[in-house]
Amino acid sequence: MMDYHHNSLCADRSRISSMLTFMTSPMALQERIRVVLLACGSFNPITNMHLRMFELARDHLEDTGRYRVVKGIISPVGDAYKKKGLIEACHRVEMAKLATENSSWISVDDWESQQAEWVETAKVIRHHHAELSSAVESLDEVDTVKFPKKRRVEENEESSSDHNRSETLQLKLLCGADVLESFSIPNLWKKEDIAEIVGRFGLVCITRSGCDAERFVYQSDMLHKYRKNIHIVREWVTNEISATHVRRAVCRGQSVRYLLPEPVVRYIQDQHLYSAESEQKNADVVLAPLQRYNRAAE
Numbered sequence: 001m002m003d004y005h006h007n008s009l010c011a012d013r014s015r016i017s018s019m020l021t022f023m024t025s026p027m028a029l030q031e032r033i034r035v036v037l038l039a040c041g042s043f044n045p046i047t048n049m050h051l052r053m054f055e056l057a058r059d060h061l062e063d064t065g066r067y068r069v070v071k072g073i074i075s076p077v078g079d080a081y082k083k084k085g086l087i088e089a090c091h092r093v094e095m096a097k098l099a100t101e102n103s104s105w106i107s108v109d110d111w112e113s114q115q116a117e118w119v120e121t122a123k124v125i126r127h128h129h130a131e132l133s134s135a136v137e138s139l140d141e142v143d144t145v146k147f148p149k150k151r152r153v154e155e156n157e158e159s160s161s162d163h164n165r166s167e168t169l170q171l172k173l174l175c176g177a178d179v180l181e182s183f184s185i186p187n188l189w190k191k192e193d194i195a196e197i198v199g200r201f202g203l204v205c206i207t208r209s210g211c212d213a214e215r216f217v218y219q220s221d222m223l224h225k226y227r228k229n230i231h232i233v234r235e236w237v238t239n240e241i242s243a244t245h246v247r248r249a250v251c252r253g254q255s256v257r258y259l260l261p262e263p264v265v266r267y268i269q270d271q272h273l274y275s276a277e278s279e280q281k282n283a284d285v286v287l288a289p290l291q292r293y294n295r296a297a298e
């Protein structure tokens with residue numbers, strides 16, 4: 001009798017313990033939500049820090065035990081963005097391609113850079129979401145997971161974090177904290193675009209010195225509402241590399257080696273990029289979003 005009780009108690013204990021292990025251990029790789037990271041920006045030029053952002057974001061997401069990052073996309077902005085010192089998209093795209101030629105998972109997409117007009121970031125994400133949803137069928141054959149097809153893109157559903165969570169492949173915007181903080185600049189971003197980016201898709205944000213991303217999310221009612229869709233990744237090895245610094249150094253004839261991938265350094269030298277004249281490009285022109293939204297507000 002005693003033995004029977006003892007044995008069944010042991011069996012219960014072992015069942016409970018294996019249940020607990022199942023509940024607390026990271027999901028098996030195949031069961032995790034697959035994530036594609038999309039970084040939009042000038043990449044004028046692409047720097048080592050732009051590439052680090054992807055590695056940091058992937059480590060962070062995979063460390064949660066819930067995600068598997070399957071792809072990274074770099075989307076350089078088009079010439080119509082009109083940022084001061086922005087050189088031609090063909091050069092920025094080429095440098096990004098050279099920078100990623102040894103990466104097994106990050107690639108460059110030139111769709112945005114080829115558009116005649118500046119494209120809002122929410123539209124760029126929608127474009128890639130549509131592309132992924134049609135490509136995912138072939139991915140599914142490999143991974144045997146389901147992904148809601150075009151319906152998601154065509155429906156104009158209320159944004160909600162639950163909606164995003166129900167997918168088994170998600171597209172998330174990857175950016176630095178300065179871009180997150182730029183959400184509060186008047187007439188730079190549409191409120192509905194921010195809601196769509198954080199509510200429908202999700203954001204992975206890398207900290208940057210001088211920015212307080214956590215506080216920024218806390219202080220914004222909209223960002224706070226979607227905080228579960230915003231992953232803030234702390235970069236402990238703070239890195240001040242900025243494209244502005246690189247352009248200034250090149251223009252002054254200083255070395256930029258080890259700030260950029262070597263093939264990018266060579267490309268800049270061969271093509272004589274970032275001269276004093278190129279720094280003056282768009283100097284008197286208003287940034288495209290400010291032009292567009294100021295006009296709309298008039």
Ligand SMILES: Nc1ncnc2c1ncn2[C@@H]1O[C@H](COP(=O)(O)OP(=O)(O)OP(=O)(O)O)[C@@H](O)[C@H]1O
Nearest residue numbers: 041042043049175176179206208239241242243244
């Ligand atoms: N050192 C950095 N730390 C964190 N994020 C960064 C860093 N440098 C760039 N980023 C992020 O990379 C993305 C693309 O940035 P962008 O091309 O504007 O680079 P940038 O170095 O900030 O450029 P610029 O100096 O010309 O304004 C943005 O989301 C930006 O926040």
Ligand SMILES: NC(=O)c1ccc[n+]([C@@H]2O[C@H](COP(=O)(O)O)[C@@H](O)[C@H]2O)c1
Nearest residue numbers: 040041042077120121122188189190289
């Ligand atoms: N309203 C918007 O969608 C909006 C506004 C400002 C910048 N952006 C994007 O953010 C990125 C910022 O890049 P920079 O930091 O180089 O200016 C660019 O890709 C730009 O297109 C989008």
